[in-house]
Amino acid sequence: MNNIYVYDQELSGRRYQKLLEQLETRLTDLGIGGKIYRLGPMTRLEDMAREELARHPKTLVAVGGDILISRLAGLMTGSKIPLGVIPIGKSMVADAFGISLESACRTLAARRIIDLDVGRIDNQQSFVCRAVIEANNPILVLDNDLNVSATGKVIIEVVNVMGDEYGYRGAQPKADDGRLNVYILKTETGLLKRDISQSAFVCRKLLIKSGLTKIEVDGGIPLAGAKEIEVVPKIFSAIVGKDRKF
Amino acid sequence: MFNKNASVGKDGIETVIGPSVKIEGNFVCQGGIVIEGEVKGIIKTAGFLEVGEAASVIADVGAKEAKIGGEVRGNIKIEGYMEVTSSARLFGDIEAAFVSIARGAVVKGKCSILGSETKTSKSNGKQKEEVNQDSHE
Numbered sequence: 202m203n204n205i206y207v208y209d210q211e212l213s214g215r216r217y218q219k220l221l222e223q224l225e226t227r228l229t230d231l232g233i234g235g236k237i238y239r240l241g242p243m244t245r246l247e248d249m250a251r252e253e254l255a256r257h258p259k260t261l262v263a264v265g266g267d268i269l270i271s272r273l274a275g276l277m278t279g280s281k282i283p284l285g286v287i288p289i290g291k292s293m294v295a296d297a298f299g300i301s302l303e304s305a306c307r308t309l310a311a312r313r314i315i316d317l318d319v320g321r322i323d324n325q326q327s328f329v330c331r332a333v334i335e336a337n338n339p340i341l342v343l344d345n346d347l348n349v350s351a352t353g354k355v356i357i358e359v360v361n362v363m364g365d366e367y368g369y370r371g372a373q374p375k376a377d378d379g380r381l382n383v384y385i386l387k388t389e390t391g392l393l394k395r396d397i398s399q400s401a402f403v404c405r406k407l408l409i410k411s412g413l414t415k416i417e418v419d420g421g422i423p424l425a426g427a428k429e430i431e432v433v434p435k436i437f438s439a440i441v442g443k444d445r446k447f
Numbered sequence: 448m449f450n451k452n453a454s455v456g457k458d459g460i461e462t463v464i465g466p467s468v469k470i471e472g473n474f475v476c477q478g479g480i481v482i483e484g485e486v487k488g489i490i491k492t493a494g495f496l497e498v499g500e501a502a503s504v505i506a507d508v509g510a511k512e513a514k515i516g517g518e519v520r521g522n523i524k525i526e527g528y529m530e531v532t533s534s535a536r537l538f539g540d541i542e543a544a545f546v547s548i549a550r551g552a553v554v555k556g557k558c559s560i561l562g563s564e565t566k567t568s569k570s571n572g573k574q575k576e577e578v579n580q581d582s583h584e
Contacts, residue, residue: 351465372461400484
């Protein structure tokens with residue numbers, strides 16, 4: 202059983218070379234070194250992950266940002282192999298998991314593993330943290346039962362887990378509660394000030410009946426559209442820090 | 448929507464229905480609800496309910512405690528204390544253990560204030576006794 206480290210394509214630049222060398226030394230010192238995959242323009246993450254997961258590695262570690270973490274998490278759903286995270290740059294997922302660049306190696310060595318939910322869009326694209334939807338006069342149905350409509354241009358955030366930036370009214374998102382938090386945000390402009398009015402719901406399934414104009418997940422993966430977003434409870438395992446936000 | 452292990456915010460609020468939002472259907476939850484928009488259907492919570500001044504609720508309502516400042520058309524059943532502020536307009540029957548109604552509030556319907564007997568009658572399994580009946584307009 203081996204650890205697999207998947208390096209984000211962006212890390213191939215020279216400016217990360219020293220940092221990566223330091224990381225590798227630290228991982229070796231902790232006895233958790235492993236095989237390294239450097240993603241390039243010609244590498245398909247899906248093929249690599251499928252191949253490696255079939256060999257049952259001890260851990261698959263995403264080294265990079267949220268897009269890589271989210272894509273790997275989506276590919277690892279259903280397997281019992283835990284996802285590890287070494288965040289390079291700002292990462293919502295790592296933040297929610299209580300992992301910083303400084304603490305990442307120690308966290309990986311400690312192997313605090315928990316089962317987590319993911320959000321899934323149209324039974325295809327998964328997300329760990331959130332989907333952000335821009336919409337105009339949207340009509341939503343929550344849990345097949347509750348019709349929710351909003352007037353005007355709004356941002357809808359469908360959140361599985363959130364890091365430090367969580368500051369909304371309503372239930373706090375938890376990645377292991379089998380539910381998604383839905384926030385509808387609207388900017389109200391007055392003569393002198395701008396207010397953001399906010400609505401908050403929790404649900405297992407969200408149907409977008411109309412009004413969607415744009416959607417992206419986990420900080421940057423754009424999607425062509427979305428009709429149904431649902432939570433898939435405790436479908437993947439991850440190594441989290443002791444300061445996780447849920 | 449119903450979940451006993453519901454996580455609620457720091458102030459006990461689980462659901463917020465903002466001013467630009469309208470909901471229709473049966474809404475049941477465990478945590479607190481704040482309504483500032485429009486609601487049609489049924490609302491039930493084991494927590495606190497707050498209906499803001501600009502809110503419009505056409506629904507039967509059930510909660511542990513409530514503060515009502517907007518318009519509610521439907522029957523209201525509160526286990527504990529219910530505060531009706533001066534901006535409230537209530538059209539329907541009210542049943543609560545304790546009620547305070549501010550001057551200026553419009554209340555049209557039967558008002559049953561059960562006092563502490565709500566809990567006693569619940570624990571004894573006896574039928575609730577109507578202690579006070581009043582109607583304000």
